[in-house]
Amino acid sequence: MPEANLFPRRAQAMACEALADTRVVVVNGARQVGKSTLARLIADDADNARQLYLDDPAILASAEEDPISFVRHDGLLLIDEIQRAPRLLLPIKHEVDKDPRAGRYLLTGSARLLGLRDLPDALPGRTETIELWPLSQGEIDNAPDGFVDHVFTHDVDTTMRSCPLRKHDYVDRALRGGYPEAVRRDPGRRRNRFFDSYITDLITRDVRQISDIERPAQMRRLLSVIAARMGGLTVVQSIAGDVGLPRMTLSRYLDLLELVFVIKRIPAWSSNLTRRAISTPKLLVTDTGLAGRLIGMSPERARDVTAPVGPLLENFAISEVARQLTWANEPVQLFHYRDRDKVEVDILLEHASGEVIGVEIKAAETVRSDDFRGLRHLAARLGSRFRAGFVLYTGEQSLAFGGNLRALPMASLWTLGGTAED
Structure with a gap:
C-alpha cells in the first residue's frame, strides 16, 4: 500500500x-x-x-x-x-x-x-x-482532535464559526467507523463485507485465541444485542436473558470482548455530593461502523425519521472522547452519570484537579433549555468544581445557555484545539 x-x-x-x-x-x-x-x-x-x-x-x-x-x-x-x-x-x-x-x-x-x-x-x-483505537475523526480529516484538552484549558468561544455538518453527515461518519480498511472502502456492499468478515474473524480467531468459548453462536448473538444496547447500562441479568446465556458465562464473554477491544465499559461517577448516583457502567462499542452493521443500520435506513440513530450518535461521540484521552495532555478520566431519579449526563470528564466537565449528546439539529437538565443538576451539586457543561448536537451554531453552559456542534469534538481556536 x-x-x-x-x-x-x-x-x-x-x-x-x-x-x-x-x-x-x-x-x-x-x-x-x-x-x-x-x-x-x-x-x-x-x-x-x-x-x-x-x-x-x-x-x-x-x-x-x-x-x-x-x-x-x-x-x-x-x-x-x-x-x-x-x-x-x-x-x-x-x-x-x-x-x-x-x-x-x-x-x-x-x-x-x-x-x-x-x-x-x-x-x-x-x-x-x-x-x-480505530481512527478518530481528526485523524481522518487532519483536524486538531483537541476537545478534551481545550475545554479544560480555555473558555470556549460561542462566536466560533458555524459548522457545515448536519445530522445525516454525522450518521454517515458513525456508520463509516474508524477501521482504516473500512474507511477506504465505498459505503454499501464493500464496506459491509469488511464488517461481516471482521465479525467472523473476531469470533473464530481472536476470542478463541485467548479463551475457549463453548457457544460461538451465542457470542455472535451477544455482539448484536450489545450493539442494539450501545450507550445503555450494563445490566448483566437483562443482557443474559436476551442472549440466552447463564449470567456467569455472559460476564466472562463481556470480559473477553473488552479484552479484544470490541467493547469498553464506561464507569459510573459519584461523589459524596451525589450520593444518589448509581454505580452501573455503560456499554460502549469501540467502533460505530461495526455496531451499525450489527444492528442492520444503513445510511438509507437512517434517513427514516423513526430510525434509532440517537444511541448510534451517542456512542460515536463518546468514542471520540475516549480516543482523545489516549493522547490528551490533561490528566482526565471518563465517566457517565445517572442517579436514582434518572437524571443523567452522557459524558462526565473529571480532571485530576477535581474539576468536572459534563457533556450531553443530542441527535437533534435543534437544542432546547431542557436539554441542559442533567448538566444543571450537576452544576448545582458540584459548585465550583463544575467547570462547564456542553450539549453537543447536530445543528450548525454555537450557542450560550447561561453561565458556563454551551451548545456546540458535535464536530467540536475534533475541530476544537487548533491554532485558530487558541
Whole structure:
C-alpha cells in the first residue's frame, strides 16, 4: 500500500517519545486498527531495527522453539502480535534487566496483555503501553482532535464559526467507523463485507485465541444485542436473558470482548455530593461502523425519521472522547452519570484537579433549555468544581445557555484545539 494512502496516527509520535526513555513499548489495540503499520513505520525509521511478525508460521515456530535466542538483538526489535507467543515475555524481561537501554523492544498485540490467560510476569515497571483505537475523526480529516484538552484549558468561544455538518453527515461518519480498511472502502456492499468478515474473524480467531468459548453462536448473538444496547447500562441479568446465556458465562464473554477491544465499559461517577448516583457502567462499542452493521443500520435506513440513530450518535461521540484521552495532555478520566431519579449526563470528564466537565449528546439539529437538565443538576451539586457543561448536537451554531453552559456542534469534538481556536 502506498505510504500516501496511510492515515497519520497520533500514537506514532507517542510511541517514538516513549521509546526514547522506556525499554519496552507496547502498542495494544483491536485487530485491523493499524498496529502493524504503525510499528513498521517506526521501525523503518530506526537504525539497526529488526522486524518479526508472528502471523508468519515460520517466525512463530522459531519463537516457540527458541524464545531466548529469538528476542536477542542489539537495536530496536519489533515483535508484532506478541499475544501469539506469550513465552517471549520472560526472555524479554531478562534481556532488558541485563541491558536497561531505552528503546529495546516495540511490541504490538490485539488483546490487553495483562489480561491474557497464562501470561507470565508481563514486564512490570519496564513498559509503556499505548492503546490504539480505530481512527478518530481528526485523524481522518487532519483536524486538531483537541476537545478534551481545550475545554479544560480555555473558555470556549460561542462566536466560533458555524459548522457545515448536519445530522445525516454525522450518521454517515458513525456508520463509516474508524477501521482504516473500512474507511477506504465505498459505503454499501464493500464496506459491509469488511464488517461481516471482521465479525467472523473476531469470533473464530481472536476470542478463541485467548479463551475457549463453548457457544460461538451465542457470542455472535451477544455482539448484536450489545450493539442494539450501545450507550445503555450494563445490566448483566437483562443482557443474559436476551442472549440466552447463564449470567456467569455472559460476564466472562463481556470480559473477553473488552479484552479484544470490541467493547469498553464506561464507569459510573459519584461523589459524596451525589450520593444518589448509581454505580452501573455503560456499554460502549469501540467502533460505530461495526455496531451499525450489527444492528442492520444503513445510511438509507437512517434517513427514516423513526430510525434509532440517537444511541448510534451517542456512542460515536463518546468514542471520540475516549480516543482523545489516549493522547490528551490533561490528566482526565471518563465517566457517565445517572442517579436514582434518572437524571443523567452522557459524558462526565473529571480532571485530576477535581474539576468536572459534563457533556450531553443530542441527535437533534435543534437544542432546547431542557436539554441542559442533567448538566444543571450537576452544576448545582458540584459548585465550583463544575467547570462547564456542553450539549453537543447536530445543528450548525454555537450557542450560550447561561453561565458556563454551551451548545456546540458535535464536530467540536475534533475541530476544537487548533491554532485558530487558541
